[in-house]
Amino acid sequence: MLLDAMVARDARTVVLVEGESDRVALETLAVRRGRDLAAESVRVVPMGGVTNIGHFLDLLGPAGQGLRLAGLYDHAEEGYVRRGLHRAGYGAELSRDAMAALGFHVCVADLEDELIRAVGVEAVQGVVAAEGELRSFRLFQRQPAQQGRPVDAQLRRFLGTRSGRKSVYARLLVDELDLDRVPRSLDGVLACV
Known part of the structure; x- marks a missing residue:
């Protein structure tokens, strides 16, 4: 988990995802859309489960490395993401639309x-x-x-x-x-x- 966060050092943007399959899906889609995320300094970082989001927001977000963050999460895990974003200073009681405006998008029900x-x-x-x-x-x-x-x-x-x-x-x-x-x-x- 922390190793993946360390990989983010050379990034300008980090996409936080629950696991490896989410990373694979986003990186595969990026290629199909003609994008080179590595060249764009965008890293997709699996967190080893959404319950770790607070640690990653602290490490990589405004109070940490100050990187632009985005994310992908499952519907059932929305509360973890909302609370993590709140604790990291992104706002209280964020709606799903507000989280999407911040770059955090929900999969219904999952990927x-x-x-x-x-x-x-x-x-x-x-x-x-x-x-x-x-x-x-x-x-x-x-x-x-x-x-x-x-x-x-x-x-x-x-x-x-x-x-x-x-x-x-x-x-x-x-x-x-x-x-x-x-x-x-x-x-x-x-x-x-």
Whole structure:
């Protein structure tokens, strides 16, 4: 966590994200949009979970290195982000729109949900098949806890069942995206940095 923050020393802007899959998704989308974040001195820093946001805001924000900050977070974690921004001096009782104006954008419900909806369930299953994991996904669907759940919910859960899978699919699904259907949260973060 602190190592990633130290990487930010040469940055003018840091995008704080919950984990590695968020970093991969943003960096992949930036490339697809023709941007070179490293050349622009923008760093995407995984925090190891949103509960660490206060530490990163203290280290990198106005009271620390004074860098321009932005972020991507899951809907369920909005309270952590709001409280962290408040403690760091960005304002009290910030609305979602106010946080977005500061550069902090919400994924509803999370990155995987956003990407599955944007790419489409059938296309995501095609990506899973191309990765040679369709059989594993079909076995996963047969588990009692998955039976009767919508396919998009099954896919979302499947992406988190093996270490590193979310990051692999973050890149693959962003590559699969029609650039006119990019989730607003991802485009919003990139637009403000």
